Amino acid sequence: MTVPDVSVIIAVYNTMPHLRECLDSVMGQSIGASRLEVIAVDDGSTDGSAQELDDFAARYPGTVKVLRQANSGGPAAPSNRALEQATGRYVYFVGADDFLAEQALERLVRAADAYDSDVVLGRMVGANGRQIPQKVYAETRMDIGLFDSPLPYSLSNTKLFRRSLIEDHGLRFPEDMPIFSDQPFTLAAFLHARRVSVLADYVFYYAVSRDNGDNITSRASPLSQLRGGEQVIEHVVRLLPPGAERDFVLKRHFGYELAKLLRAEFLTFTEDEQKKICESIAHLCTLYLTPGLRAQLTSPQRYRLTLAARGDRETLCRSLREEADGVQPPILVRGQSAYSQGDGFGDLPDDCFELTGNLAGRLAAGVEISSIGWQRARLHLAGQLCLTGAEAKVTMDVVPAGTARALRQGRRLKADDGAAGRAPGQVAGDFRFDVEARSLLRKRAPRYSVRLYTDVAGSTYELPVPLSQAPEPVRTWYRGRPYRIRARANEHGHLTIVAVPLPLWQAVRDLFRGKRS
Numbered sequence: 258m259t260v261p262d263v264s265v266i267i268a269v270y271n272t273m274p275h276l277r278e279c280l281d282s283v284m285g286q287s288i289g290a291s292r293l294e295v296i297a298v299d300d301g302s303t304d305g306s307a308q309e310l311d312d313f314a315a316r317y318p319g320t321v322k323v324l325r326q327a328n329s330g331g332p333a334a335p336s337n338r339a340l341e342q343a344t345g346r347y348v349y350f351v352g353a354d355d356f357l358a359e360q361a362l363e364r365l366v367r368a369a370d371a372y373d374s375d376v377v378l379g380r381m382v383g384a385n386g387r388q389i390p391q392k393v394y395a396e397t398r399m400d401i402g403l404f405d406s407p408l409p410y411s412l413s414n415t416k417l418f419r420r421s422l423i424e425d426h427g428l429r430f431p432e433d434m435p436i437f438s439d440q441p442f443t444l445a446a447f448l449h450a451r452r453v454s455v456l457a458d459y460v461f462y463y464a465v466s467r468d469n470g471d472n473i474t475s476r477a478s479p480l481s482q483l484r485g486g487e488q489v490i491e492h493v494v495r496l497l498p499p500g501a502e503r504d505f506v507l508k509r510h511f512g513y514e515l516a517k518l519l520r521a522e523f524l525t526f527t528e529d530e531q532k533k534i535c536e537s538i539a540h541l542c543t544l545y546l547t548p549g550l551r552a553q554l555t556s557p558q559r560y561r562l563t564l565a566a567r568g569d570r571e572t573l574c575r576s577l578r579e580e581a582d583g584v585q586p587p588i589l590v591r592g593q594s595a596y597s598q599g600d601g602f603g604d605l606p607d608d609c610f611e612l613t614g615n616l617a618g619r620l621a622a623g624v625e626i627s628s629i630g631w632q633r634a635r636l637h638l639a640g641q642l643c644l645t646g647a648e649a650k651v652t653m654d655v656v657p658a659g660t661a662r663a664l665r666q667g668r669r670l671k672a673d674d675g676a677a678g679r680a681p682g683q684v685a686g687d688f689r690f691d692v693e694a695r696s697l698l699r700k701r702a703p704r705y706s707v708r709l710y711t712d713v714a715g716s717t718y719e720l721p722v723p724l725s726q727a728p729e730p731v732r733t734w735y736r737g738r739p740y741r742i743r744a745r746a747n748e749h750g751h752l753t754i755v756a757v758p759l760p761l762w763q764a765v766r767d768l769f770r771g772k773r774s
Contacts, residue, residue, distance in 0.1 A: 262292040262366050264345030264420065268335035270300040270328065272353035273309060275465055280313050282356035284320075288363040295321045296342050297353075298335035301328030306353070333430035333438035336414070340429065343420060350414040350439075354465045355384075361461040365417040368456055372399045375450035377417040379461025387466035394457040401455050403447045404502045409509040414439035415462055418446055425449075431492070436477050437485040437514070441492035444506070448496060479518060479530045483537055486514035490541060504550040511550065512558050515541065519561040521581055524574055531570050539566040551608070560599070560609035569601075576600050585623055587686075588612065588713065590649035595714040598645065616713055619643075621720045624709060629724070629744065629752075634733040636692040636744055636754070638722070644711060645686055652710045653690045657702035658753060694742045697756060698735040705754040721751035732759070 265283050269276060283295055295317070299307045307325070314321040324338055336350065347366060351357065361379060369377045380394040392407035401408060414430075422428070426449045430438045447453055477485070490510050497503040518534050526534070542562060551559060564573040576599060586599040596602065596610040612619075623643025630637055642651050688709075697705055709720045723746075730743040739759040747753045 259291075261294040261345040262288065263294075263347045263349050263362050263417070264339075264343035265293060265295045265362075266336060266339040266343065266348060266350050267295065267297040267353050268300060268332040268339070268350075269297055269302060269306050269310060269353045270332075270335075271302050271304040271306055273305045275354040275356075275467065276306050276309050278356050279351060279353055280309070280321075282358075283351060284313070284317060285359060286357065286362045287360045288366065290317060290320045292366075293320060293362070294343070294345055296324065296339040297321065298324045298326065298339050300326060300332070300335045329432070331432075331435035331438060333432045333434060336430050336438075337432065340423065345420060348418045348420050348423060349416070351462075352415065352464065354467060355415070356463050356465070358459065358461055358463070360459065362417075364456065364459060365461065368454055369417055369419065372452060372454050374399075374452045374454040375419040375422040376446055376453045378411060378453070378455045379417070380457050380459060381411075381413075381415060381462040381464055382460055383466065384463040385466045387464050389464055393455060396455075397457045398455045400452050403453070404505050408447060408453065409444075409506045410513075412440040412443045412509075413464075414443050415464070416443065419450075422446060422450060431488070434485060434488050436481060437489050440489050441496075444493065445496060479522075479526050480533060482514070483518060483534055486510060486518070487537060487541065489514060490545065494545065499547075501549060504547055504553065507545060507550055508553045511541075511546065511562065512554050516554075516558045516561060519565055519573065519577075521577055524577055524581075532568075535565040535568050535570060538562060539568065542566045556597070556609060556611050556613070560601075560605065563605055563609050564601070572600050585619065585643060587643045587645050588616070588620070588623070588649075590644055590646040590713055592648065593715050612714065616716075617718050617720070620711065620713065620718050624720055624723055626723060626725075626752075630728045631731040631742075631744075634694040634731060634742070636694070636728075636731075636742075637689070638692065638707070638752075639687070639689040640722075641687055642709065642711065642720075644713070649686070649713070650711060651688050653688075653707065654710065655692055655697060655705045655707050655754065657700055658704040658706045658747075692754065694731065694733045694740070694756075695735050697742070697754060698733075698740060703756055705756075707752045707754065721749070723750055724752040725750075 267279065284290060286293065297310050299310055310323045314323045322342065324342070326335065326338065329335065340348070347369060349362060349365070365377050365379050368374065378393065381389050383389040390407065390410045393411045403409065423446070426445065428442055428445050430442050432438070490507065493503065493506050493510065497506060515538055523531065546562070561573060586597050589596045589598050595612040595616065596607060597612055599610060602610050620643065624640065626638065626640040628637070628639045644651070692707070707722045709722060711718050711720070724744070727743070727745045730741050732739060732741050734740070739761065741757045741759055743755045743757070745753060745755060
């Protein structure tokens, strides 16, 4: 009897009508039905999925095998039962909601044979609004490591596995995990594999979000998600000894599965759910949140985990509400570092507030103009920037708009870029600048952009100035010629200054009407 190249395993529970598209995509593979066996396990479906499986088995006898069992509560048990029946050289798991591209299995098998790979990842994308991390698919790689790549963020079982790897190491799905059961299985496979490969030049797999949002993970309760996260971490700890490698993998689980529970949805949980989440996080942080792991998390992740571990639900909820309302705490500039002065600053560790990366968008959103107006031929501009600290400075420059435009979200510059022509620095928080109309006319440009500059954490940022209400224009003379100078908002709502020469007769008329500046 010929050994099939691939055993396709599908755990099925109430997935109509997506199941039909899934099965069509499997049976339509370019590798050909003769090189496949399809093992579908109906986990007690009640929506017509069982009949759909019977219809496909009747259409493809000898290729499609249907197994039935009472509902187990998750995909682990049906997947394990199918593994006991699999005979292919490789095994490929497909979610019954999802579907494959036509050449998926042919390309995966060809790569596994060519590279002698035990696991092959084919590029996977989301469908119907589902989001799938893409960093691991940045490029095709014959050999990718678990501890120096985004591989820990791709622990779904929707990959090609060499079946001898699975059987030699007795890999099975933990049946006490209704959700996330594929993560321990896939992590163990990565650890035992001689080679893991990534194919990024073709979309192999489409992961579908159901229209009713009834994917098993999506419908899980907060405490079920919490328990799933706990169990995944427990499996990681059993598989990996303490050290940098364990921390690298746990970064995903602390930064995603646990941190996900501390987002805006936390506000909708019951008091009992909130308390149990915080208690569990406190326990896990005590056991496994090493300094090395903590350093790999983002500041918002550290902030929320710290509050949860302290049981400070009041501060956590208040910060989540403020974040939902768009409240941005001021930024403290201290030497070459910057900190968000959020709730708890000065009490919680500084690493909960430290800001890194490009802050242009946040700084640009924190610019507010309190007053703007002309006094004779001088524009007075006053406002606030979301910065504090003695080392926080803001400067201003006005440049011809044709040579460099103010940007919508600000821009990060080299420290010595664009320094010429800036107004003297002011202490940030409150700032006040004057723009003399005649100084603009000397530049001989019809339009000018007004920018603010500030140095934060080793970078200089260029920020546009928002303008909601423009002042009345002013008229002035320069080298014997009259001009109208207008401060107005450009198409992005940012302050620009426009200089328009006036006909002499109009200036004389205005002079006699008392409109001379």
